[in-house]
Amino acid sequence: MNNQEIVAKLWQEANVLRDDGITYQDYVTELTYILFLKMSKEQEQESDIPEKYRWDNLIKKDGLELKNFYRQLLMDLGNSEIVKNKKINMIYSNASTSIDEPANLEKIIKDIDALDWFSAREEGLGALYEGLLEKNASETKSGAGQYFTPRALINVMVQLMRPQIGERLNDPAAGTFGFMIAADQYLRDQNDNYFDLNKKQQDFQERQAFSGMELVQTTHRLAMMNEYLHGMDGRLELGDSLSASGKWMKDFDVVLTNPPFGTKKGGERATRDDLTYETSNKQLNFLQTIYKSLKKNGKARAAVVVPDNVLFADGVGEDIRKDLLNKCNLHTILRLPTGIFYAQGVQTNVLFFTRGQEDKDNTKETWIYDMRNNMRSFGKRNPLTEQDFADFIVKYQADDLTKRQEDYDSQTNPNGRWRKFTIDEIMARPNTSLDISWMTTESDEEDKSLTEILTAMNEKAMTITTAISELTDILEGVDDSDE
16 A cells, blocks of 8 residues: 555545534644654654553543543643653644544544554655645645645755755745755755765754744644654744744745735734835735845845736835845746646746845846746646646756747747846836736637636736735825825
């Protein structure tokens, strides 16, 4: 039995939990509490778990005794006075269960115990857990995949950033820590699973190379579990990167991230006092946070997923784009296809940039690659694959511009996917907009499915909603009586 089959069996337990009124959103969290104990046993890492709460004791109990025992277990493992391991405390912080029927709890525990754990260990328990998270994201009823970053996109972004041993990496919107785990795997593949490294280098990779911050506690819990199962022990904080608690994130060599979309609603605005421009637009704040967190050595780099509005927002949005173009070399923009995220109508891009040694005139030209037009249809049944990026990867990594030039010439190849824009051309554009499109459909016929038509309508509606939201923010505090 491979990990994919084990994930499918684990997901079937959702049917048991639904009988107890538990939603898909809570399912993986409930499962994580139990899986942590089982996986700790399988990895022979139970020393920091009180003996009475280890797997072999849990599996012996049943009925009401099991229910009461399990609820006490959740409280005690999150108590730093009882358990001294900080990571365990964080995984079980404020943990509680909604499983009310003892028979359901007993069934889940016994079903998990009966899985093929030998095969799971062979393929890697971290890979198993990652598969479970991806399954949750792909389940439309769970809502977890609204902005789930496709694994293929994560792997390509890591590959193009080429992290190196000894570099410090960060994700200020860590989610379930997917970017950092992919970067760790990339480096393991390059260095014989770190056996090529000396002890000091191995310790650095385990404890200092990868870091992140996540705002939502339930997601942070999953990230901690994911990190633990992959043998990583870096700094993974619970908190808001856009608040003062995120100011520790600085002097990184590489940032890889997909920040949350939208505007800050209610409460206070971002409280960081080290961002140059104030805005309620979260992506614009994250963008400032990211390029500010990179080392000013001309080598530190980032790959960041952003929605289209970051490319064209006026006012403070334009100011932040100009600041980015000055402080960094924004050398490449990848326009991503529609439909790769499970939320319909989300139009996104990847910004690739390098922090300059100085804060002025770092961008000389920007190459834009269009994967959005004249592409195959994407969706849950037609997911994005790494093969879809093959042409982009070859041209991005070209030692010279020959391969890019092949489809650059707008006269001989008007539908070529690459275009280069000098900084003077960009600055001359209205609103300094980077929202640039030139490709046209290869057919003049309107041959769109109902889904494609609805998606296009939804895209326009989202653009209007975003514009209204930003206008509302601008008009906050304006008193009509003063006019």
